[in-house]
Amino acid sequence: FVADALGAAHAAGASCLAMELFHASAQKDIDKLLRSPSFDQALARRIVLHASPGFYYEELGEILKKAWDVNRRSGPFGIVALGGLHDDGMAAKVAETAKKGKVLVLCGSHHAFTRYIQPGPLEMVNLHDRVSAWRMGGLILNRFKVDAVFIQLHFGMPKKWWVFAPILLYQKGYSLAFSGMPDQVFKQYGKP
Secondary structure, eight states, rough: HHHHHHHHHTTTTEEEEEEEEEEGGGHHHHHHHHHSSSSOHHHHHHHTTTTTTSOOOHHHHHHHHHHHHHHHHHHHOOEEEEEOOHHHHHHHHHHHHHTEEEEEEOOOHHOOOOOOOOOOOHHHHTTOGGGGOOOOOHHHHHTTTOOOOOOOOEEEEEOTTTOOOHHHHHHEEOOOOGHHHHHHHHHHSSOO
């Protein structure tokens, strides 16, 4: 889905895709790959294997390939690696990149909160210090004054007591987004 959306995102004015899954230390390699005249499969594999562990390596490779292809067909389009950075660092990097144009950001939903405050233990003690409780999306919007919109396309939300006794309370410990309607459509068409 993400790989297929890059061309449309570029056409709509996005200059890059910022992703939490690519590790920030791989940024030079990502830039080198996207500028190279031919797609360097070995370099792409190194970047992907250095990404956040436990994620979908084949799909991350597809995103790199599509971004490289968008560069060839439609003009400059980058990937900004956010992995390994705290919310402050991710927000600063996205805000700096946003000076060059729109940025499409793909990250975990908790980092993306724009107006919802998710305080940790220290912020709970001092709730009037709201800035320290903002996640990346909120920091982009409130500290760096960059327009940000949080869109959650699909994510199973845990039910209230699922951690304590899921078998006793629920058949499933989560609720599907939009009452599971996207899942039903995907199943009907055979693929997302």
